Ligand SMILES: Nc1ncnc2c1ncn2[C@@H]1O[C@H](COP(=O)(O)OP(=O)(O)OP(=O)(O)O)[C@@H](O)[C@H]1O
């Protein structure tokens with residue numbers, strides 16, 4: 194506890210002077226950051242790693258780069274070091290947004306830290322015809338972007354989020370909350386490709402009401418350490434929650450995907466597909482929790498996590514976790530991990546295709562399945578490009 | 586074209602090929618027959634370069650070059666083609682994409698330019714007609730969920746695309762209905778020329794009525810125990826393998 198508290202002390206001067214932040218800070222100092230024995234961070238001992246590697250007093254750099262924005266018509270929100278920069282942002286008239294004082298959020302340590310440090314919250318209220326893009330240009334020791342997206346009844350949005358770590362030894366602790374009203378639809382896609390000295394803890398929460406649908410696609414390529422906490426609460430009936438993820442890692446990248454889908458009412462559906470390809474000394478963690486509460490009869494919940502290990506030095510931890518209190522439900526989960534199929538490689542080679550290309554073809558095919566729900570072609574192409582860049 | 590001398594191969598220390606001698610010249614068709622488990626597919630795999638098999642003795646010369654020194658892809662690029670007895674299912678890769686990569690890798694190895702989309706499509710159409718294969722099959726994942734016959738037909742389609750010098754067809758006839766058999770045999774015959782050769786592995790005389798062999802070899806317990814002309818196949822059809830087995834036991 195003491196060592197984590199020391200780390201917290203380095204943030205003390207950054208705490209906001211509003212009641213929610215102060216309250217969150219008080220709670221955080223009581224519970225502390227996850228320590229070595231914290232079950233939820235068993236394979237990702239994040240606090241000591243951050244303590245050792247982050248330069249909390251890093252001078253921010255001016256690193257906004259217009260070229261990093263997707264050239265797609267839509268609303269482009271640019272955050273710099275965790276704060277929305279309205280001058281750099283370009284929005285469409287169909288999206289309305291306000292900046293609010295940060296409010297109480299979740300009570301897990303990193304959410305509390307975000308609430309303590311995020312000065313404001315961007316609240317986007319929309320159902321929009323054009324997609325929304327959110328960029329984070331982060332170059333300080335710690336950035337704490339805080340965002341809330343309200344999708345009104347019957348409306349739908351596509352939202353793409355991208356973090357651009359633009360300095361060494363940075364840490365981003367982001368928090369984004371989707372409020373998916375009745376009959377609303379939201380699709381959230383994230384592309385994570387950082388440097389080998391960038392760290393992040395990224396929380397995505399979705400609250401989904403009757404007949405609402407929420408999709409999350411998370412594509413992770415490189416990071417010193419990234420922890421993704423994805424929490425989908427299917428609060429209503431006939432809701433859908435979809436989670437797709439790919440982690441394609443090499444070097445010493447470490448990605449920890451921690452997902453939770455909570456079925457609270459009858460007749461909801463959740464589907465999860467995460468795939469990992471681990472090379473060199475990388476580490477991949479998948480922990481998928483499915484809760485089916487007592488009232489959530491006729492729930493259908495599916496989960497699968499498939500992994501390919503390309504190196505003996507790569508590490509994989511995968512753990513499905515089902516907790517079911519209702520009796521009339523259909524749930525399935527499965528995880529696999531293995532190597533590439535040598536016989537399939539041989540088959541391709543007998544057609545003149547060299548081993549490297551054959552392996553890349555098989556891995557590409559394996560990875561591609563996780564892109565099924567990405568509707569924006571530009572983003573899909575970008576992810577496919579990153580896959581090929583890593584594989585070839 | 587290919588000259589196999591005293592070829593011996595094992596898998597996991599189990600000896601499977603125990604001294605194979607076989608000479609195939611351009612323009613020839615050879616049939617290899619023999620009871621289950623005698624080593625026919627093993628021979629085909631060793632020639633295609635499967636690394637699971639360890640070659641423990643003998644030599645294979647292909648156009649004067651040591652074949653056993655080459656990787657599977659190099660063998661393919663130099664004109665060897667194996668139609669698999671059990672084609673592999675590859676989810677997420679369409680036959681079309683797969684063939685495009687294959688053709689261009691082969692062309693690249695010969696210092697030729699990659700085929701552009703238009704010419705590739707033209708080639709596809711031409712070869713699809715030759716083996717009467719459906720476009721919809723080719724846009725699906727390679728062999729995934731294909732029927733037995735569809736897989737075999739897809740093998741011959743790939744062969745037609747790659748135009749090999751030495752084609753080894755491992756039981757391409759099994760699982761084919763009569764019409765499909767004719768189409769496949771017809772395709773093989775159309776691709777035949779004085780410059781290439783075909784080795785067909787089969788259990789049935791049926792196929793050899795369509796693809797008429799110049800030589801028939803009987804492989805038994807890892808050795809070619811008898812060679813002859815096409816009449817040997819008819820003899821087998823009539824008498825079965827018992828007499829071969831008895832003869833072999835006497836040696
Ligand atoms: N991977 C392997 N591991 C162990 N034994 C093997 C392996 N592959 C082949 N064999 C053995 O080698 C022998 C020859 O097999 P092969 O497949 O070459 O026979 P075949 O003549 O093609 O038979 P069929 O007519 O049934 O296709 C068999 O006894 C088989 O069990």
Ligand SMILES: [Mg+2]
Nearest residue numbers: 625626627670
């Ligand atoms: Mg066989």
